[in-house]
Amino acid sequence: MTEKSQVVMKTCRDFCEHLSDYLDGEIGPNECVLIEEHLDICPPCALLFESLKTTVQICGRGVTDEIPADLRENLKQFLRRHCT
Numbered sequence: 001m002t003e004k005s006q007v008v009m010k011t012c013r014d015f016c017e018h019l020s021d022y023l024d025g026e027i028g029p030n031e032c033v034l035i036e037e038h039l040d041i042c043p044p045c046a047l048l049f050e051s052l053k054t055t056v057q058i059c060g061r062g063v064t065d066e067i068p069a070d071l072r073e074n075l076k077q078f079l080r081r082h083c084t
C-alpha cells in the first residue's frame with residue numbers, strides 16, 4: 001500500500017534536488033523515474049516545469065549538453081524560486 005509512495009518523491013524539495021542533478025548531468029534512470037512520477041502527482045511542479053521543458057524531455061536523452069543554455073538558466077531560476 002505504501003509501495004507507490006516509496007517510489008514517488010515525497011516532497012517538492014526532493015524533486016528539485018533530482019532536477020538539479022539532472023541539470024548537472026548526474027542523474028540516473030531511477031532519478032528520472034522519480035522526477036516523472038513527481039510531475040504526475042504534483043500539478044504545481046508539472047505546470048511550472050511544462051513551461052520550461054518545451055525542448056527538453058527528462059530522461060529523453062540524459063545528455064546535459066543538449067539543454068540550451070537559456071533553458072538551463074530558466075530551470076535553475078525555477079529551482080531557486082520553487083525550492084526555498
Ligand SMILES: [Zn+2]
Nearest residue numbers: 012015042045
Ligand atoms: Zn512538486
